Amino acid sequence: MTSSRSSGLAYVSLFAALVAVFGLIPKIDLPLGVPITLQTLGVMLAGCMLGPKRALQALLLFLAAVAVGLPLLSGGRGGLGVFVAPSSGYLIGFPIGALATGLLMAFLPANTPRRAAISALVASAVGGVLAIHVCGVIGLVTLAKLSWTQAFWGTLVFVPGDLIKCVLCAAVVHSVARGLPDWRFGGRSFQ
Amino acid sequence: MSSVISPSDPTPIHLDRVRLQRGTTTVFDDLTLRLNESRIGLIGDNGAGKSSLFRVICGLDKLQSGRVSVWGYDAQSRPAERVGLVGMMFQNPDDQIIFPTVEEELALSLSPNGLPRKANCQQARAVLTARGLGDWAERAIGSLSQGQRQHVCWLALMMASPKSVLLDEPFSSLDLPGRVMLDLEISKASQQVIVSTHLLDHVRGFERVIWLDKGQVRADGDGASVCAAYEADVAARCQSPHFNID
Amino acid sequence: MGSFYSDHRTWLHAVSASLKLILLAVFGTTLYVFNSTWVLLACAALCLLLFVSLGRATLPARKLLFLVLVTGLLITAFHAYLQQPLLGVVSALRLLSASLLGIALMLTTRSNDLLDVLESLLSPLNRFGVKSSALALQVALMLRFTEHFFIQWKRLDDAHRVRTGKPGGFKLLAPLTIRMLTSAQRVADALELRLPP
Numbered sequence: 001m002t003s004s005r006s007s008g009l010a011y012v013s014l015f016a017a018l019v020a021v022f023g024l025i026p027k028i029d030l031p032l033g034v035p036i037t038l039q040t041l042g043v044m045l046a047g048c049m050l051g052p053k054r055a056l057q058a059l060l061l062f063l064a065a066v067a068v069g070l071p072l073l074s075g076g077r078g079g080l081g082v083f084v085a086p087s088s089g090y091l092i093g094f095p096i097g098a099l100a101t102g103l104l105m106a107f108l109p110a111n112t113p114r115r116a117a118i119s120a121l122v123a124s125a126v127g128g129v130l131a132i133h134v135c136g137v138i139g140l141v142t143l144a145k146l147s148w149t150q151a152f153w154g155t156l157v158f159v160p161g162d163l164i165k166c167v168l169c170a171a172v173v174h175s176v177a178r179g180l181p182d183w184r185f186g187g188r189s190f191q
Numbered sequence: 192m193s194s195v196i197s198p199s200d201p202t203p204i205h206l207d208r209v210r211l212q213r214g215t216t217t218v219f220d221d222l223t224l225r226l227n228e229s230r231i232g233l234i235g236d237n238g239a240g241k242s243s244l245f246r247v248i249c250g251l252d253k254l255q256s257g258r259v260s261v262w263g264y265d266a267q268s269r270p271a272e273r274v275g276l277v278g279m280m281f282q283n284p285d286d287q288i289i290f291p292t293v294e295e296e297l298a299l300s301l302s303p304n305g306l307p308r309k310a311n312c313q314q315a316r317a318v319l320t321a322r323g324l325g326d327w328a329e330r331a332i333g334s335l336s337q338g339q340r341q342h343v344c345w346l347a348l349m350m351a352s353p354k355s356v357l358l359d360e361p362f363s364s365l366d367l368p369g370r371v372m373l374d375l376e377i378s379k380a381s382q383q384v385i386v387s388t389h390l391l392d393h394v395r396g397f398e399r400v401i402w403l404d405k406g407q408v409r410a411d412g413d414g415a416s417v418c419a420a421y422e423a424d425v426a427a428r429c430q431s432p433h434f435n436i437d
Numbered sequence: 438m439g440s441f442y443s444d445h446r447t448w449l450h451a452v453s454a455s456l457k458l459i460l461l462a463v464f465g466t467t468l469y470v471f472n473s474t475w476v477l478l479a480c481a482a483l484c485l486l487l488f489v490s491l492g493r494a495t496l497p498a499r500k501l502l503f504l505v506l507v508t509g510l511l512i513t514a515f516h517a518y519l520q521q522p523l524l525g526v527v528s529a530l531r532l533l534s535a536s537l538l539g540i541a542l543m544l545t546t547r548s549n550d551l552l553d554v555l556e557s558l559l560s561p562l563n564r565f566g567v568k569s570s571a572l573a574l575q576v577a578l579m580l581r582f583t584e585h586f587f588i589q590w591k592r593l594d595d596a597h598r599v600r601t602g603k604p605g606g607f608k609l610l611a612p613l614t615i616r617m618l619t620s621a622q623r624v625a626d627a628l629e630l631r632l633p634p
Contacts, residue, residue, distance in 0.1 A: 003269065003629055003634065005634075006625045006626070006628040006629040006632065007622075007625045009571070009574065009575055009578065009625070009628055010578065010621045010622070010624045010625035010628060011621050011625070012575065013575045013576075013578030013579040013581075013582055014578075014582050014617060014618075014620075014621040016575075016579045016582075017578075017579045017580070017581075017582030017583040017585075017586060018582075018586070018614075018617070020579065020583050021583055021586045021587070024501060024504075024583070045614070049614075049618075061575055061576070061579060062579075064572075064576075065576060065579060068458065068551075068555070069458060069461040069462065069465065069538070069539050069542055070539060070542070070543065071501070071505075071535075071536050071539030071540050071542075071543065074504075074508065075504055075505055075507075075508025075509075075511075075512075075532065075536070076501050076502070076504050076505035076508070076532075076536040076539065076540060077505075077508070077532055077535060077536055077539075078535060078536065078539035079461060079462070079465035079535045079538070079539055080462055080465050080466055081465040081466060081468050081469045081531060081535050082535070084469050085469070085528065085531065085532075086524070086528060087512075087528075144521070144524065146519065146521075150519055150520075153519075154515070154518070154519050157515075157518070168607065168610070171611065172610055172611045172614055174611075175611030175612070175614075175615070176611065176614055176615055176618070179611070179612075179615040180615055180618060180619070182214070183618070246626075249630055251626055251629060251630070269634050270634075271633055271634055273630070273633075273634070274630070274631065274632075274633055277630075278630060278631075279630055281623065281626075281627060283623075286620065286623040286624065286627065287623065287624070287627035289574075289577065289578060289581060289624065289627070289628070290549075290577055290581070291548055291549075291577075291580070291581060291584070292547070292548075292549055294549075295549050295552075295577070299631060300631060302570065302631075302632065303632070303633040307553075307556060307557075307570075308552065308553055308556055308570070308573065309553055312549070329547075333584075347631075351631065
């Protein structure tokens with residue numbers, strides 16, 4: 001039995017890398033004229049696949065790499081400065097969103113591919129979208145000195161794109177459930 | 192060229208009434224094996240359980256019942272000394288190489304000594320230079336050929352210096368020169384080497400070859416006769432009208 | 438590091454990894470101390486100068502650079518929409534400066550050196566039970582998986598193109614995830630055998 005420690009090392013690093021890769025992909029889709037940053041998809045996938053504890057670790061590892069200066073945040077951003085930028089609320093939202101998505105995925109049913117996909121949709125909508133945007137809005141109000149209304153309307157612009165990502169996340173979870181039938185979502189694989 | 196295993200050593204590898212289940216499939220049922228010889232070959236069809244046998248010896252899979260002891264230690268208990276007892280080389284070097292450069296990858300094998308990475312990297316460099324591969328130290332793994340990467344895995348294994356070394360189909364991704372080199376390395380190794388392979392010529396000269404069939408020992412004896420028996424069996428199956436690949 | 442490391446040696450390659458990290462941290466923080474557009478414009482110009490001085494070494498990061506520029510424009514547009522155009526310009530300039538420095542770091546630093554610095558930086562944490570070597574290993578693994586993603590993506594994309602004549606795009610995400618998960622399991626097994634418990 002490969003120990004929990006070795007599995008943790010490997011999978012946490014894998015998903016930190018996934019979030020980094022999404023930041024490095026030079027492809028920005030613009031439906032409705034709105035930019036999509038793929039990285040929140042990485043956050044959602046981490047939560048659904050790894051469960052709360054390891055998804056949190058993965059995003060913390062990612063943030064640590066960004067803090068060191070690696071340009072892994074979408075748009076090639078990196079360094080300590082991104083943590084005091086107006087958009088840093090969203091950044092802090094990454095580990096929180098991963099945790100929330102993971103917690104939901106751990107509680108929701110996921111024993112068939114269909115159930116896993118629906119649970120992933122719900123978990124990523126609440127964790128990946130709601131949690132991250134709440135953190136983002138708090139950040140905008142405190143750091144960019146926006147009013148709550150301004151911040152609200154500002155963040156709403158990104159929500160349609162993020163909901164598309166939830167669907168993508170559910171689709172990936174569905175495929176993984178079919179391709180790797182032994183995989184237990186929400187961190188159940190690691191118990 | 193085989194070295195004699197000292198009679199005062201505990202049994203290198205002993206499987207005692209091992210039962211392994213994976214999902215609904217029973218991989219091994221009541222399997223007992225003593226692996227004392229210094230060069231052992233493992234042959235058989237795909238799915239016969241060769242890789243599973245290795246995994247069980249390393250303690251990577253949990254047994255349903257039975258015991259596996261490696262140099263006197265219980266493999267299932269994941270002893271702290273395991274790194275010095277048994278090591279395994281997986282089929283695909285890309286699956287096991289962690290670091291981007293050769294010296295870092297070799298330094299990982301030394302990490303149980305608790306020294307900082309830099310010190311271990313220097314020692315790795317020294318080992319490479321001693322083998323005439325000094326210029327490999329800073330090379331990116333990505334720039335090496337498949338055979339060279341396999342060689343890095345072999346070196347990493349040697350640097351951890353376990354008493355038993357398990358090689359899971361090491362020849363399959365190598366070209367002819369690569370295979371010749373690996374044969375040479377295996378013959379020079381002082382530890383116990385167990386090789387699982389489809390390329391029978393590499394184990395035909397071994398003192399012991401085990402033919403595994405559906406999780407059971409079908410034949411067990413000197414390399415030449417067991418290989419010949421297996422080949423004859425395969426030939427007979429292929430000619431049979433009901434032949435199908437499992 | 439990894440696929441971003443450039444073998445074309447530049448003056449920046451010779452600078453030690455720890456020095457580069459310190460300068461990056463210091464300069465990166467000062468970017469956020471100043472709010473004046475002119476100061477930030479000067480900073481951005483300086484960073485651009487540094488970047489351009491690397492010459493041919495910047496080739497691996499062309500696409501990333503394009504991404505930076507587009508993001509800068511989008512940030513400006515976003516803040517204009519929120520009726521804060523000046524903040525948008527300031528943010529974009531900060532982004533540009535920080536990104537150029539970060540990319541320059543990746544292009545000219547071996548991951549091995551960076552990991553050594555990280556391990557020594559984190560070593561005080563050993564007293565609090567955090568294993569600095571484990572953290573350094575995780576960062577190394579993260580970089581390795583990042584590289585492998587692109588390699589696997591390319592392989593799947595090539596296979597897709599051969600069979601359908603079109604690039605794969607998002608359809609490859611699921612098979613790629615499955616591949617990386619199985620790869621991670623094998624890496625976990627290999628680690629299990631090579632690290633002491």
